[in-house]
Amino acid sequence: MADKKAAPETLCIHAGAGDYPAPFGLNTPVVTSSAFDYRADHVRYPRYHNTLNHDLVATRVAALEGAEAGLVTASGMGAISAVFLGLMRPGDHAIVLDGIYGGTIDLIEGLLKPLGMTFSVWDGGPDHLDDLVTERTRLIHVESPTNPLMRVIDLSRVAECCRGHGLVSVIDNTFATPILQRPIEFGFDLVVHSATKYFGGHSDLLSGAVVGRADLMDAIRPTAIRIGSSLNGQDLALLERSLKTLAVRIERQSENAGRLAARLADHSGVSEVFYPGLDSHPDHELAGRQMSDFGAMLSFRLSRNIDPERFLDRLALIQAAVSLGGVESTICQPSRTSHAKLDSKERDRQGIDDRLLRLSVGLESPDDLWRDLEAALEND
Template sequence: MTQRVDTQCVHAGQIEDPQGGVNTPLSLSSAYSYESAENVLYPRYYNTPNHQVVAAKLAILEAAESGLALASGLAAISNVLLAHLKAGDEVLITQGCYGGTQSLMHAELPRMGATLKECAMDIDAIAQAITPSTKIIYLETPSNPLLEVIDLAAVAQLARKHQILTVVDNTFATPVNQQPIALGIDIVVHSGTKYLAGHSDLSAGLVACSEPLMVPIRQTAVRYGACLNGLDLWLLERSMKTLAIRVERQSQNALALAQALQDHPAIEAVFYPGLETHPQHTIAQQQMHAYGGMLSLRLASHINPDHFEQNLRLIRRAVSLGGVETLCCRPLYTSHAKVSATERARLGIDEQLIRLSVGIESSEDLLTDIEQAL
């Protein structure tokens, strides 16, 4: 029986507790007795019971054959790159990826003899940027922090034609709203610290893809060692059980705020793919179930962004996203602080830009808070 995403979130991957408990037992052991040397369980082999459950749950949610859980989103991303690149390869990254990802690629790819090329988040720009050395096309959709959207099926088709691997960071959308692998993308990565964990209380990273693509990633991850402990894995599984219901509510709240704020005199622009006025709304409608909990606002020039942030009573100023509580940050000083000033200016990441990670509170209370702060 094919299950729907809400059911998969609760049940997929779970293993039976021999004591009859309804939850996966927590296994904190770092040493396991073994029958044969090929079958040793060990935290850094990413195969302890709580790891297996999280990996299987993510794989099912992402319509993938295989899953892997690591210590952070950047551990997931770096291991994918290390496993699938060699000297002479080029990575094509679209604009609007997380600043830390850009910083990782800028600093580390040259050290392994690979190169990085950036291009606009546009299928024609990607097609033009491809060279015989392009090995990976890396992207995020919706993008960070301006929530631009790109047609994933079109990117996958173009990449297949040139035998290029596609890697999509699905942190913002989550598998509840978007399944890149079902649209032809090869590898999905997540900062599990965000929506998958959902309560701003642990750090994790995840990868989902086919088993042949996963084999080298797992081998690299075993060598470099960025494993999670049993407790964080257990907490991650528990959180993923409520992923669908949280993301559904976060998406409804973000849409309600975007619609209410788009004509506000103190707001110059609202960036949200669920708005009919969003330039890629039609693509978002086609490839997303709902539009997610991330929303950005450009405050009008007469609003002091520091005062706005300080005036918020309910919404907390904090880095990170995807938790049950609504958070706000200024990408200029947080997610994109490491991106060059020229690049930030070109992307429109300025003083007035506020990014909201909308939580599961009442949207009326959130709107009241924003209105009083404005």
């Protein structure tokens, strides 16, 4: 078992693992049972998040984020729902960053507002945050970097505001992962993940996680159980295996993304590149202070003489797909995927048009990826 001070590469492989009886070998046994002896020490049941595999993966994610406790859920939205529903009551208010993941906005609009909770949207400007706090504000929910324009927010500033007003700070750390950014070190209380993305890393698994302060996790756990957002044993085992390579995947994928971002920025077929690693990015300096590298997600806007549909058709290696974070590079138009539910005025306000493409850079050779992009960047 790794100690808490071990480096992320070590935690990815060892955190939470026990010494199993010799016949099991080195790997964690996969508990598939959904029925346990109720006369044992405490009632075990997979929906209660308390099998061997639940404990292990939750401990591993918590160790990676430097958190006191954690839960692994059946999806990222399972984790995010458990946080809002576990910590807020009708009449309570929350502040959310402008441009957060569309599914979280859908949760707010379709479920939380009809339940009587209220929300304010923060534009990310450090000076505007305190003004949004009301007597009923319970939490602030942010993402960094954001999707798809990769804006980076000042984590210490958000955590400080929350501490000052007695609010809970929550961040969706899906894009950065704890390999590149550990928000708890900046004072955040809770970190959520779509583990479907980099944690799973192979585009074959749906899962999520929430980790953070033990007292807050105690408040969230009963809600996670009530809404039935627990992950099954087989997928927990798959997630455990994927986490073992998280550090090395993220490091290489980020390096590949940096190279592609620089090449795209120099190409006449591209009018804008959104990647925090570029000097031209408005948050480059802040990202350099908060993150150990700039991540494997980038967006770019095609120039007017390239048709986005034809560009996508011409790509041979990079596949058009809606998710992200896999070992294979994927690309999508946020206007038709994550932001499709917004009305066109709102999309225009956010600068999201059909020419904007979001690239999730994988583990292929960056030279092969560039040849694919360059060949597709021809005038129509």
